[in-house]
Every structure is written in structure tokens, then in C-alpha cells.
Amino acid sequence: MKKSFLFQALLTLLLASQYGYSQVDVVYNNLVWSDEFDNNGAVDSNKWYHQTQLPAGGSWFNNEVQHYTNLISNSFVDNGNLNIVAIKEPFTDQGVTKQYTSARLNAKFAFKYGRVDIRAKAPNGQGTWPALWLLGKNVNEDGGFFDSNFGTTSWPACGEIDIMEHGIFPGQPVNYIGAAIHTPSSSGNTVNKGGIQASDIAQNYHVYSMNWSPNQISFLLDGVLFYTYNPSVKNASTWPFDADQYILLNIAMGGFAGTIPANFTQTSMIIDYVRIYQNTAVDTESPTNFVASLGAVTGSSVELLMNANDNSGTIAYTISYPGGPTTTVYNPSGVQKSVIIPNLASNTNYTFTIAATDMSGNTVTNSPIVLNATTSFNPQCSGSDTQASEGAFTLGYNYTFQTIGTDVKITFELLDSKVGLVAFLRSQSPFTETQMSNVSGQTFTQTITGQTLGSTISYAVKFAYAGGLAVTRYISYVVGSNCSLGIQNETAFKQLVYPNPVDDNLHLQLSDNQNKITLSDVVGKIHLVDLVNSDHILDMSSFKTGIYFLRVENSHGIQNLKVIKK
Missing domain, CATH: 2.60.40.3080 (Immunoglobulin-like)
Structure with a gap:
């Protein structure tokens, strides 16, 4: 028996209070669209559209083998639940005969930012691929509900958000469900994904949730966070999620889901409800009590502490400093937020500008706050790093400084694999650049002579290779330090x-x-x-x-x- 909507709404608010503020950056409270599937029979055509048109070539994507239909045998409402049914049966449509039928529903509602909760049982048998997901309203997918009026953008530039998929993860056990993000920066077998082991998804209802803010997209199973997508750089390649998306519900057959057993007859995905929440009230009230201060300051990092209050429940703090990236973080109102700025140069003064707004863009009256911090002097003899002063490193580099008499031997090893690699030692003051000798592999050395014991020198290395270059950060070293145990102080x-x-x-x-x-x-x-x-x-x-x-x-x-x- 389906729980009453009032009880479910109260339960949602309870879960938000228990989990939301600790697990997601923005809590959405107002129900703006839902289907409770209360009326038996055909799916509500005011809310759902059957997508049945085959893509060019006569086959669905990913080598799937089903026809999607608008037949009531493939999608219907019964006893308060939507049933999406995949059936083994020959079916001819659009001049193509296939041996399986199923349903693919498009919501006729699109939105930007909010939370989706879907309570469902999903099939977990071999060869089945149930999915709860979203596509950009602007996707130019022929046959989709929004395509004729809004389809201007190809996949994956439209963005895709997969709330739940099952059956397409080789090496994972049954009932492992996955969430994924597809964008131009990573699509298909995307690297932007997470998963979690659930209890029997075919026999047990689970609430599959997606929380989408301007900052990040979070995925939850039964109110528990298991994956968050938050690229440090948000542009058209990594973040096409600043425009409307719509929900899709379907069961695909075969393809990435593997071979369908010969004895397969049919399977169902049973959906109790689909709910979308946003924050709908017009907010004109600015945050108050904005404070910011310094926390721990080391030779390579500065901690910034921020707090403010707002009626919306969430504060956005935007942090910038000369030579560094601009970063926005979100935190609950009235709760102190700690942000550590890493990879800073030692013995260097930094000026941090911190602005505070609410989710409607209202700015606090004393924003921004400017803080000055000087990193401690941190001479180094050896270590590893990924920070670049030009270009970029993936794995990074190792370095050592060794005093021999009044000479200093400087050795750098590039950990990123590159072709045609050469290295140049850069002095910071005065600026000079000298080609280094290759020791072996991607390790290079250079000895500088006639140094004064106790003086501080600063050097970086430019690695040049086929197709580009990358320069390490400048590293300070006190001539005479031996660091034989790798320990300063x-x-x-x-x-x-x-x-x-x-x-x-x-x-x-x-x-x-x-x-x-x-x-x-x-x-x-x-x-x-x-x-x-x-x-x-x-x-x-x-x-x-x-x-x-x-x-x-x-x-x-x-x-x-x-x-x-x-």
C-alpha cells in the first residue's frame, strides 16, 4: 500500500533536516512538480510523453535491442505505482522488427536547479538496464518531447545526469547502482561517476535522489550521499548544467547490459513517485553577520574561516586572490566554513578577497572582506609537488637540494610521462635559465657553484617536451641545509x-x-x-x-x- 503524500512530505522534510545540511550544499524545500501515480490505467499524458521514434539507423544507442512503445502493456499505472515493463515479444514499428518491447518516458516538465526524489523498485536481472536520468531540454534527439521546439544542441553538450543505472558495471555485484555525469569533457564511459551497493533493488523500494545546485550535483541513496560532481573549472565543457533539464524513465535491453538470458520473459520497474523540489519564494533579504578571519597559516597554505546568516539557509562564499583561481563554496547559514588555500609559496604575502551572497544573489552589506596573510618561511631540501607556475602537471615532480661544500646540487624528476623531454633550471632572481643534465629516464640535475652558506636561493625547472611545456613552482632552499632525515625543525x-x-x-x-x-x-x-x-x-x-x-x-x-x- 502506498504511503500517503502528506506522510511522505513530512518524511522528506525530516530527511532534509537530518541529512540535507550535512550532505548537500543547497537544501530545496518547495515541491514544484510530482506524479504520485494515483489514477489507475494509462500514464498521465499531461505529465509524460512516450518517446518511441528510433534513432537514425533503426536501433537505439549502445547496441540496445528493444522497441520503446506507447502500449499500455509496457507502461501503466496500477495500485498507486507506475509500471514500466520490458517484454520478450516480436514487435514491428517504423519498418523494423525487434524481439523486445519496453517504454521510455519523458517528463513534460523541465527545470534548472533543485532536488529529484524517485522511490522505485528496479529490475536487477542479467541483460536489463533500468535508468532514472535527465537530459538537457535543448538536446536535438529526434523523437524527444522537447526536440521540435528546443533541440539545438547535440549530446553530450546538452549535459546528462544519471541518477540511477543498474546492470552496466562489469565486475560489480548485483544491486550495485551507479550515478554518472556526461559532458563534453567526459562522456560515454565517463570518469565522472560514483556507485553504491544497495539491498535487493528488485524486491525493496529505494529513494534515488539527485541534488543539483549552481555549484555541484550530488547523488543520494535513501537519503545518504554517495557521489558529488563539482568540477573546479565550470565551463561549457565541464558544466552544461546552467540550463533546464528533464527526467527520463526507461528500461533498456541488452547492449551494455550484456546478454539477455534465453528464458527471459518480462521484467518491471515499479515507481511509487517522482518529485521535484526547488526554492520558489522570491528572496530579497540579504545575508547578515558576515565575518571572515584567518585560521592556520603554514609555509604552503592559508586557512580562511567564514560565517554568515541568511533566511535561505545557505551562504555562497566567493574567494579570490592575485595569481590564484576564483573559488565559490557553499555552506549552511550560521555554520562556520573552513577553506584551506593550498600550494602557496613560502614566505609570501597573499591578499584574499571574500564575498558573501545568498542563493538569490543578495549580497551582504559588509561584503567583501579582505584578509592579508604571509606564509611562513619553509625552506625545503626534498619533496614532491604538482603545482605549476606555467602549464600544468598531472602526477607532478620530485625534487632534491643538496649542499656540497659551497655548491648546491639540484635534482628534479618529472613523474608525468612525456616524449622528447628536456629540462632547464630557472633562477628566480636574477632570472636565468640553464639546460640541465639528464641523469636517467626523466631525472635531471644541475650544480650551482660558489654559494654562501645560510643564504636562501629559489629555483624552478621548466620541462619542455613534444607538444608543450610545464614549469614547476619556485622552491626556496637554505644553502647548507642537509635534511638528511627529510625533516625541517x-x-x-x-x-x-x-x-x-x-x-x-x-x-x-x-x-x-x-x-x-x-x-x-x-x-x-x-x-x-x-x-x-x-x-x-x-x-x-x-x-x-x-x-x-x-x-x-x-x-x-x-x-x-x-x-x-x-
């Missing part, structure tokens, strides 16, 4: 890393509340870079057996530790 360290050797969980007890950790292997490949608190557990259960190096950076300096994974 060694007496300040009282840090524990245990157990070592480790099976699964590596426990870290570090000196600062803010620590940058980098985990690399013996060939220099970086496996992890993270900002962690003083007490942290590093899960190494999925790492291969071998030797790893853990680099810890904080206000006391740098410590390099050898970790053995059993």
Missing part, C-alpha cells in the same frame, strides 16, 4: 605513524591541526595528496604490498616517513 616533531608495517589502517598522530600529506611509492608515483587533521586514519587496504613514502608538511616543517604495506 626536527625537534618540533612528535608525530606517530602506526602500525608500521601496516595491513589496512595507518594511524597518524601529527603535530598540527592542519597537515598536508603526500603518499608516493618507490618510483615516485603520487598515490594521495590530502589535507588532514592531527588525528587521521589512512586507509591502505587497497594498496599493493611494498614500500611507500609519506610526506607530512605543517607549520613545524616537513617530515618524510617510510611506510611498509604488508
Whole structure:
């Protein structure tokens, strides 16, 4: 028996209060569109459109083998539920005969930003591909509901948001459901995806949710977050999600879902409700009580602390500084937000400008707030990094500085694999550029002579290769420092890393509340870079057996530790 709408609405509000503020950046409260499937018989044609037109070539995408129909046997409402039914039966349409029928419904409602909740049971049998998803209203897909009036954009430039799919994840067990984002930057077998193991999806109802804000798209199963998409750069390639999207419901057969068993007859997806929430009230009230201050400042990072109040429940903080990216983060009203700005140069003054608005764009009266911070002096002898002063690095680079008499030997290794690689050592002041000698592979060295002990030098390396170049950040070094143990200010360290050797969980007890950790292997490949608190557990259960190096950076300096994974 279907729960009453009033009870469901109260339950939704309860879940929002328990989970929403802690798991999503914007909580949407006003129901703007729904189908409760209360009237038995045909699907409500005021709300849904049957998409049946075959794509050019006579076959649906991804080598699927079904016809989508508007037959009541493939989609109907019964006892408060929508039934989408895939059936093994020969069926001829548009001059093409196929052996399976199903239904593909387009919602006749499109929206920008909000939350979608769909309570459903979905088939989990071999060869079936149930999906709850969205497409841009502007997609030029012939036969789609919006195509004739709005279809101006090809897939994936229109954007696609997959709330739930099952059956297309080789190597995953039954009842593993996935969510995914398709854009021009990554489509098809996209890298932008997440998944979670659910209890029997065919026998149990689950609530599949998607929360879409101007900042990020989050996916939840039964109110629990399991994946968030939030690209650092939002443009037409990564973020076509600033325009209307509409919901699709369907079961595909075969294709990526694999071989359909010979004894298959039919299967159903049973949907209790589809609900869309937005915040509809016109908001003219600006945030109040906006404050911003500095938190922890290290040799390579600055922590910014922000807080404000607003009736909408959510504050947007936009942070910018000269030479760095502009970043917007969202946080609940009245809750302090901590943002750590990483990869900064040591002993350098930075000016941060922080603006605060609500979700309607109302600006707080004392916005922006300007903060000045000077990173601590952090001379380095060795380490790994990914920061670039020109171009970009993926895996990054290793570096060492070694004083020999009054000479300094400087060695850099590029971890990104490149063809035709050469390296040039750059002095910051005065600016010079000297070609380095290749040691082996992608490791290069250069010795500078006649240095003054105790003086500070600053160098970067330009890696030039076929098709481009990338330049490391300038790294400061005090001539004469030996860093033989990889430790600066060694007496300040009282840090524990245990157990070592480790099976699964590596426990870290570090000196600062803010620590940058980098985990690399013996060939220099970086496996992890993270900002962690003083007490942290590093899960190494999925790492291969071998030797790893853990680099810890904080206000006391740098410590390099050898970790053995059993």
C-alpha cells in the first residue's frame, strides 16, 4: 500500500533536516512538480510523453535491442505505482522488427536547479538496464518531447545526469547502482561517476535522489550521499548544467547490459513517485553577520574561516586572490566554513578577497572582506609537488637540494610521462635559465657553484617536451641545509605513524591541526595528496604490498616517513 503524500512530505522534510545540511550544499524545500501515480490505467499524458521514434539507423544507442512503445502493456499505472515493463515479444514499428518491447518516458516538465526524489523498485536481472536520468531540454534527439521546439544542441553538450543505472558495471555485484555525469569533457564511459551497493533493488523500494545546485550535483541513496560532481573549472565543457533539464524513465535491453538470458520473459520497474523540489519564494533579504578571519597559516597554505546568516539557509562564499583561481563554496547559514588555500609559496604575502551572497544573489552589506596573510618561511631540501607556475602537471615532480661544500646540487624528476623531454633550471632572481643534465629516464640535475652558506636561493625547472611545456613552482632552499632525515625543525616533531608495517589502517598522530600529506611509492608515483587533521586514519587496504613514502608538511616543517604495506 502506498504511503500517503502528506506522510511522505513530512518524511522528506525530516530527511532534509537530518541529512540535507550535512550532505548537500543547497537544501530545496518547495515541491514544484510530482506524479504520485494515483489514477489507475494509462500514464498521465499531461505529465509524460512516450518517446518511441528510433534513432537514425533503426536501433537505439549502445547496441540496445528493444522497441520503446506507447502500449499500455509496457507502461501503466496500477495500485498507486507506475509500471514500466520490458517484454520478450516480436514487435514491428517504423519498418523494423525487434524481439523486445519496453517504454521510455519523458517528463513534460523541465527545470534548472533543485532536488529529484524517485522511490522505485528496479529490475536487477542479467541483460536489463533500468535508468532514472535527465537530459538537457535543448538536446536535438529526434523523437524527444522537447526536440521540435528546443533541440539545438547535440549530446553530450546538452549535459546528462544519471541518477540511477543498474546492470552496466562489469565486475560489480548485483544491486550495485551507479550515478554518472556526461559532458563534453567526459562522456560515454565517463570518469565522472560514483556507485553504491544497495539491498535487493528488485524486491525493496529505494529513494534515488539527485541534488543539483549552481555549484555541484550530488547523488543520494535513501537519503545518504554517495557521489558529488563539482568540477573546479565550470565551463561549457565541464558544466552544461546552467540550463533546464528533464527526467527520463526507461528500461533498456541488452547492449551494455550484456546478454539477455534465453528464458527471459518480462521484467518491471515499479515507481511509487517522482518529485521535484526547488526554492520558489522570491528572496530579497540579504545575508547578515558576515565575518571572515584567518585560521592556520603554514609555509604552503592559508586557512580562511567564514560565517554568515541568511533566511535561505545557505551562504555562497566567493574567494579570490592575485595569481590564484576564483573559488565559490557553499555552506549552511550560521555554520562556520573552513577553506584551506593550498600550494602557496613560502614566505609570501597573499591578499584574499571574500564575498558573501545568498542563493538569490543578495549580497551582504559588509561584503567583501579582505584578509592579508604571509606564509611562513619553509625552506625545503626534498619533496614532491604538482603545482605549476606555467602549464600544468598531472602526477607532478620530485625534487632534491643538496649542499656540497659551497655548491648546491639540484635534482628534479618529472613523474608525468612525456616524449622528447628536456629540462632547464630557472633562477628566480636574477632570472636565468640553464639546460640541465639528464641523469636517467626523466631525472635531471644541475650544480650551482660558489654559494654562501645560510643564504636562501629559489629555483624552478621548466620541462619542455613534444607538444608543450610545464614549469614547476619556485622552491626556496637554505644553502647548507642537509635534511638528511627529510625533516625541517626536527625537534618540533612528535608525530606517530602506526602500525608500521601496516595491513589496512595507518594511524597518524601529527603535530598540527592542519597537515598536508603526500603518499608516493618507490618510483615516485603520487598515490594521495590530502589535507588532514592531527588525528587521521589512512586507509591502505587497497594498496599493493611494498614500500611507500609519506610526506607530512605543517607549520613545524616537513617530515618524510617510510611506510611498509604488508
